[in-house]
Amino acid sequence: MPELQDQPALTIQGLRHRYAPNQPPSLIVPELVLNTSEQMVLTGSSGSGKSTLLHLIAGLMDPSEGTIRVAGTCPQSLRGQARDKFRGRTIGMVFQTHHLLMGFSALENVMAALMFSDIPRGSHRARAKSLLDTLGIATPDQRVERLSVGQQQRVAIARALACDPVLVLADEPTASLDPENAQAALDLLQQACRSSGSALLCVTHDTRLINRFDRNQHLPAPHEQLQETGGGA
Amino acid sequence: MSMSDWNIVTRSMRHRFFSSTITVLSVAVACGLVTLLISMRNAGENSFKRGTGNVQMLISKEPGPLPSVLNSMFYAQAPGNPITWAQFQQLKSSYPFAWAIPTQLGDSYQDAPVMGTDLSFFTSFQPAAGLSWSLQSGTYFEEPFQLVLGSDAAARLGLSLGDSISLEHGAPRTQGGHTHDEFEFSVVGILEPTGTAHDRAMFTSLESSWILHAHDRREAIFGHGIVTIADDLIEEDKKITAVYASLGDRKAALVQVLSALRRDPDWTVANPADTVGGLFSIVSNIDQVLLAMAIAVMLSSGVSILLALYNSMEQRRRQIAVLRVLGASRARVFGLVLTESAIIGLLGGVLGLGIALIGGMLVSTALAQRVGIVVEPALPIDGYLMIVLATVALSCLAGVIPALAAYRTSVVRSLRPVG
Structure with missing residues (x-):
């Protein structure tokens, strides 16, 4: 897919989102471009719409205004199954709470990310195993509920990277970890993205993470932005 | 072996072992009861006629x-x-x-x-x-x-x-x-x-x-x-x-x-054979009542599948949301829940046949010893097949509402961090 390589991993223009038509916007992003393999952190207090932004990028919601393109494709232009498939193939997500599938092994959790893609089934196991190995999970057949919190987050990272996504979205990936584990997890996430060539967009309220990223940007809460520009909705 | 929808369904069922087992058992009991009643009804007349032998x-x-x-x-x-x-x-x-x-x-x-x-x-x-x-x-x-x-x-x-x-x-x-x-x-x-x-x-x-x-x-x-x-x-x-x-x-x-x-x-x-036949046409009213009861039991177990799956949906919204994030379509998660209810129906149906066969053996032994009537509670093989198929169909029907709930699950809302 040479065209995909040429496109930025993420482009956002004139994005505004409201939960209901008559309400003030809950999220405003005038412009944002993230190039291939670039790593960026967006900081913002709670209420700035950080999680909403990630859900919009992932095509789990439709924005009220503006356009989002992931590797040149607007997820909102895709319908139903096509959009789900696009998300599975192009975007990896890491959450604050890992959201692993309970009752399944680490290996199965990673393979679950592959099962909805067009990657040949025969390669799933080896691929998942080597990813977990890279991330330091020595017991891939262990059920995830038996792993430590730090290990669980590593499995979640492996799962996000399973399909070699163009873009990895991380929503407060370190918030549920102690400082030591947080460091380690972030190191692994950034390293893994680099080696797979995936762009990384991380949203967090923790400003201490800023220095670790190529770029950082503050995402002000919408009411602050509206006061600055003096613009209304 | 890679992951498949089948893995997901069977693993989730095992993860909720207790509730899955109870649901399967309730289907099995209902199916067994229905099978037993139907096969007994079949066998009763035959066995009664048997005792009249070659007397004209x-x-x-x-x-x-x-x-x-x-x-x-x-x-x-x-x-x-x-x-x-x-x-x-x-x-x-x-x-x-x-x-x-x-x-x-x-x-x-x-x-x-x-x-x-x-x-x-x-x-x-x-x-x-x-x-x-x-x-x-x-x-x-x-x-x-x-x-x-x-x-x-x-x-x-x-x-x-x-x-x-x-x-x-x-x-x-x-x-x-x-x-x-x-x-x-x-x-x-x-x-x-x-x-x-x-x-x-x-x-x-x-x-x-x-x-x-x-x-x-x-x-x-x-x-x-x-x-x-x-x-x-x-x-x-x-x-x-x-x-x-x-x-x-x-x-x-x-x-x-x-x-x-x-x-x-x-x-x-x-004419003994005719007389016994006549007796059964009198009794057939009662046995329609029994059949109606059996169907009621079957329906109530359908409702219990519905409830069991629907309640589990509350626990599973997160799982479903995660699968959606990983690229599963709405139709696919609908299918997952429906597959689970079909499996419950199949397990319950087969187990139910087992219950019916064992129950039938006990009843026929008791009848043979107490009353001296040999009842062979057996149905033709396609009869058993029909019963299992009907059980699976009913289970799927009961699974539609929970499956719709899975279909409609809001990913965004279900993924909010706990606490």
Whole structure:
């Protein structure tokens, strides 16, 4: 897919989102471009719409205004199954709470990310195993509920990277970890993205993470932005 | 092995082992009950007809064909109105019977009815179509006061060859019976099981039965302590209660003889197979009620699948949301939940058949031992297949609402961090 390589991993223009038509916007992003393999952190207090932004990028919601393109494709232009498939193939997500599938092994959790893609089934196991190995999970057949919190987050990272996504979205990936584990997890996430060539967009309220990223940007809460520009909705 | 929808479904079921098991069991019980009822219904009529064997006509002086068959072939109660020996002889000479077997009921030992008859009972009469009598051990009776036991009677009462017992006058469970201690009967033969009511009975010669009755008559005249022997019998003592008869292969003659006997007010004639068939058409109302109950049980277990899956949806919203994030479409998660309900239906259905087969065996054993009726609660193989398919279909139907809930799950809302 040479065209995909040429496109930025993420482009956002004139994005505004409201939960209901008559309400003030809950999220405003005038412009944002993230190039291939670039790593960026967006900081913002709670209420700035950080999680909403990630859900919009992932095509789990439709924005009220503006356009989002992931590797040149607007997820909102895709319908139903096509959009789900696009998300599975192009975007990896890491959450604050890992959201692993309970009752399944680490290996199965990673393979679950592959099962909805067009990657040949025969390669799933080896691929998942080597990813977990890279991330330091020595017991891939262990059920995830038996792993430590730090290990669980590593499995979640492996799962996000399973399909070699163009873009990895991380929503407060370190918030549920102690400082030591947080460091380690972030190191692994950034390293893994680099080696797979995936762009990384991380949203967090923790400003201490800023220095670790190529770029950082503050995402002000919408009411602050509206006061600055003096613009209304 | 890579992950598949099947893995996801079976793993989630195992993860919620307790609730999955309970749901499967409730489906299994319902399905088992329905299967048992349907197969019993099927088997009941067949097995009842079985006991009538090759008897074309049962002739008696009972009030009607139904009591006549129930009393003289299924040993329900002692027949009421006796036939004199002379009347029997006259009947026999009036029609072209291939065979006509005199039978006399009225005595018993413990719960087992004792039938007085002659040896043609064992040679001409077949207790079930194509089945001839044979002995487990011993011989048929040759002299008075010898008993041949049906297989169940022997087993239940713990009697074996050479044992001596005293009979009671009066059929089992009737009032005013008394024991004839003066006469000792000895067991000379034990019959092979036939799977009919006859297995519960004991058989002796007509003469032995008559002597018991003659003794009662003579005691009333001469007082206690007298001895009665075959020579003391008078015509009045020689009574029977029914005649098992057949014209053999002459089917055309059968219609004529039946209609002639039906016109004769002195006789009650029954075609045993028809009479039993008639009995079942009366009973079929009850069994529709049972069937309706079974269907109600089935429906309620459908509701329990619905509830079990729906409740599990609350716990599973997160799982479903995660799968959606990983690229699963709405249709696919709908399919996952529907597959789970189909699996519950399939497991429940198959387990239910197991329950029905075991239950059927228990019931048929109990029936065979207590009532002497052989019920084989079996359906044709496609009947079982239909039941399992219907169970799966019903389960899928019950799964639609929870599956829709999965379909509509909001990913964004379900992924909010806890706390």
